[in-house]
Amino acid sequence: MHEPRAHRHRARARCAARARGQGRARRVRAVGDRAADWLGRWLTLRPRYVAPPDAGRLFLTKRGRPIDPKRLSGLVRSYVEAAHVGKTGSCHLFRHTMATLMLEAGADVRHIQEILGHAELSTTALYTRVSITQLQDVHRRTHPARARRNERDHEKLLSSLAAQLLEVDEP
Numbered sequence: 001m002h003e004p005r006a007h008r009h010r011a012r013a014r015c016a017a018r019a020r021g022q023g024r025a026r027r028v029r030a031v032g033d034r035a036a037d038w039l040g041r042w043l044t045l046r047p048r049y050v051a052p053p054d055a056g057r058l059f060l061t062k063r064g065r066p067i068d069p070k071r072l073s074g075l076v077r078s079y080v081e082a083a084h085v086g087k088t089g090s091c092h093l094f095r096h097t098m099a100t101l102m103l104e105a106g107a108d109v110r111h112i113q114e115i116l117g118h119a120e121l122s123t124t125a126l127y128t129r130v131s132i133t134q135l136q137d138v139h140r141r142t143h144p145a146r147a148r149r150n151e152r153d154h155e156k157l158l159s160s161l162a163a164q165l166l167e168v169d170e171p
Contacts, residue, residue, distance in 0.1 A: 039058075099112050102115075109124060109125070112124055
């Protein structure tokens with residue numbers, strides 16, 4: 001019996017999964033604590049459901065056979081549609097969303113490149129389109145004209161306050 005393609009690295013309290021990406025390239029991917037807990041539960045139960053011979057694949061059909069990646073994508077697509085989130089897609093939708101959210105939270109694009117397993121940074125750039133709201137916020141906070149605009153706003157405010165004070169002093 002083959003070992004499933006997910007395992008915990010308990011020595012460092014981290015989790016990683018071995019996977020095959022496009023072109024059948026072997027990769028090791030980090031897995032978060034929450035996902036690792038669920039994977040651990042599944043790996044405990046998995047032997048009850050696998051049909052011999054065990055190919056060692058993590059996800060199984062109802063009959064205990066390895067699930068075809070296209071079938072998995074179809075299932076995810078139907079769940080996304082049923083959730084009415086206003087987007088279409090399947091597994092790649094989650095990949096793109098994860099990359100975009102990590103970038104917006106400040107992750108370095110090179111780390112995202114490694115997580116996604118891209119050989120070229122230009123490929124990662126396609127995944128990590130930043131939302132227009134994020135771009136507008138960065139522009140508003142960091143554009144050089146902001147400092148000059150603030151100085152003008154302060155001058156207007158001071159002039160307005162001075163005028164109000166002069167009105168109060170006059171009978």
